[in-house]
Amino acid sequence: MTTVPDITIIGGGIIGMLTAREFHSAGAQVVLLEKQQVGQESSWAGGGILMPLYPWRQEAAISVLVKQSLALYPSLALALHTATEIDPEWNPCGLLLTQNPDYELAQAWCEMYQMPYQAADEASLASLPTATVLNQPLWMPTVAQIRNPRLVKSLRQDLLNKGVRIIEHCDLYEVITTQQQVQLLITSKGNFAVKEVIITAGAWTQKLLHTVLPRAQVHPIIQPVKGQMLLFDAKPDTLTKIILAGEHYLIPRRDGKILAGSTVEHHGFEKYTTDAAKQTLYNFALNLLPELCHYPVLSQWAGLRPGTNTGVPYIGRHPEFSNLSINAGHFRNGLVMGPASAQLLCAILSNQLTLINPEPYQITSQRCL
Ligand SMILES: Cc1cc2nc3c(=O)[nH]c(=O)nc-3n(C[C@H](O)[C@H](O)[C@H](O)COP(=O)(O)OP(=O)(O)OC[C@H]3O[C@@H](n4cnc5c(N)ncnc54)[C@H](O)[C@@H]3O)c2cc1C
Known part of the structure; x- marks a missing residue:
């Protein structure tokens, strides 16, 4: 029994x-x-970014959970890797935010949650094309990512x-x-x-x-909110940090693959991908990192976020x-x-x-x- x-x-x-x-x-x-x-x-x-997008624009109840999770992630990733031999690739690669009109809010949030930050300098902006729109860019050197499928x-x-x-x-x-x-x-x-x-x-x-x-x-x-992503098959070190520009971002994985995300769509429980989203994400990615034109798009997918107000x-x-x-x-x-x-x-x-x-x-x- x-x-x-x-x-x-x-x-x-x-x-x-x-x-x-x-x-x-x-x-x-x-x-x-x-x-x-x-x-x-x-x-x-x-995408596995271990930081909300613009957390200072969101409820404090989110940041409180984030702060505690960030403290837990390094040991969680290590324990999982050791126990299973599958490396979830926790990677503190840093995040560059190119447009940050609410700089003071961001600064206050970083101080409050003890998140290292600095005004982005020439070195952190070096990988961007000169035409990139910048507005009080912010460099957050300790922001990490996790390779969520792993x-x-x-x-x-x-x-x-x-x-x-x-x-x-x-x-x-x-x-x-x-x-x-x-x-x-x-x-x-x-x-x-x-x-x-x-x-x-x-x-x-x-x-x-x-x-x-x-x-x-x-x-x-809780309502489903669809998000679409693109994956480029790039070479390692094509990009070494996460870049958030407006509503979209690029995430470099350790093996060189680069994710471009994401859309926010309300279409019920449908998970189909669209050519329009592919074009939007493709254009965004190439504007930010023109050398991606040399690399094929490996896949496009959609997932349903558990959306709340x-x-x-x-x-x-x-x-x-x-x-x-x-x-x-x-x-x-x-x-x-x-x-x-x-x-x-x-x-x-x-x-x-x-x-x-x-x-x-x-x-x-x-x-x-
Ligand atoms: C494009 C995209 C980008 C994202 N980027 C990030 C990011 O960078 N950082 C971040 O923190 N978050 C990100 N998210 C959000 C994050 O992925 C979700 O918040 C998280 O995965 C939700 O986890 P969950 O376990 O609640 O849901 P899910 O992973 O959807 O799991 C729910 C499970 O419940 C099962 N289930 C449903 N009904 C039943 C049933 N009747 N019986 C049994 N099982 C059932 C489903 O099959 C499913 O496996 C992103 C999401 C998307 C789509």
């Missing part, structure tokens, strides 16, 4: 896997259910090594509740009795909760079901907020003091439908 796990997690993106890892480290028996293969949705499609691969392997049960191709479509408690999950791979359930279904979270708990009064508001995720217990929690809605910053989000939820469910004030992330009727 199989025992009922302490924690059952629905959705195996970066958030589900980091949450599983955190609860396993705290001594819980964890099962992770994923409707396809883990780590193949937004967490695979993202991160999710190494996380999957690490969880399996640790004995976490991952059940793939397991689509949750019904939930049996009694007295405001989740009792049973009905899935395409059979029924699962549960103790604690955590929904980490990214962009599908709101839709899933509507389907499986139609009588709930409170549902987090403010970008602040929902982390905490569902107010109507005593054993149901949510960790979702990380919008454009799930990779950079993930480690701290997982820690926060684990502390909340373990009734421990949390390092971060949990209030801004709570699932309350004011924030929900």
Whole structure:
């Protein structure tokens, strides 16, 4: 007879896997259910910049999670590499911001969150063509990136090594509740009795909760926001730092490949790519780095970000079901907020003091439908 796990997690993106890892480290028996293969949705499609774009224009609740995650990333990446022999390529390559009209805000944010910065000098601007539009450019030398497709691969392997049960191709479509408690999950791979359930279904979270708990009064508001990317097959050292120019960016990987991203589109759950986005990203990339014309575009893809109005995720217990929690809605910053989000939820469910004030992330009727 199989025992009922302490924690059952629905959705195996970066958030589900980091949450599983955190609860396993705290001594819980964890099962992770994923409707396809883990780590193949937004967490695979993202760029892996470990810094929100213009964080000083966003809610402080985002920066608080970012700061804590940034402290966790070097040891997380090292531990995953050592345990799985898959290097997630944490790389503090720095970020150059070419246009920064709100320089004072940026400066105040960097001071507050102890993020090294300097006005970009000739050396940091050297790789840019002279025609590049500059507006109070800022150089942030310690901003890092993670190679997210490798991160999710190494996380999957690490969880399996640790004995976490991952059940793939397991689509949750019904939930049996009694007295405001989740009792049973009905899935395409059979029924699962549960103790604690955590929904980490990214962009599908709101839709899933509507389907499986139609009588709930409170549902987090999370909508899919499509992002398209291009990948150039360039040579190593063609570009050595991340460049953010307006709404788009270039990210150089260690093997030379360069990502150009991204679009922000509201087309429901459609993930098709478009020629228009390809042209926009291609033109942007070549304007910023003309030598990219010598390198082929290797691929174009789209992912669905779990979009919320403010970008602040929902982390905490569902107010109507005593054993149901949510960790979702990380919008454009799930990779950079993930480690701290997982820690926060684990502390909340373990009734421990949390390092971060949990209030801004709570699932309350004011924030929900
Ligand atoms: C183009 C692009 C660029 C980005 N760049 C960055 C960046 O540079 N830095 C950064 O920090 N973030 C970035 N992001 C955002 C980041 O990728 C997301 O915030 C993050 O991946 C969300 O993780 P998640 O685990 O919540 O969602 P996902 O990775 O989408 O995982 C959710 C999982 O739930 C599963 N699921 C859904 N329904 C069910 C069900 N019924 N039963 C079982 N499983 C289910 C899905 O199959 C999926 O695997 C980017 C995103 C995109 C698209």
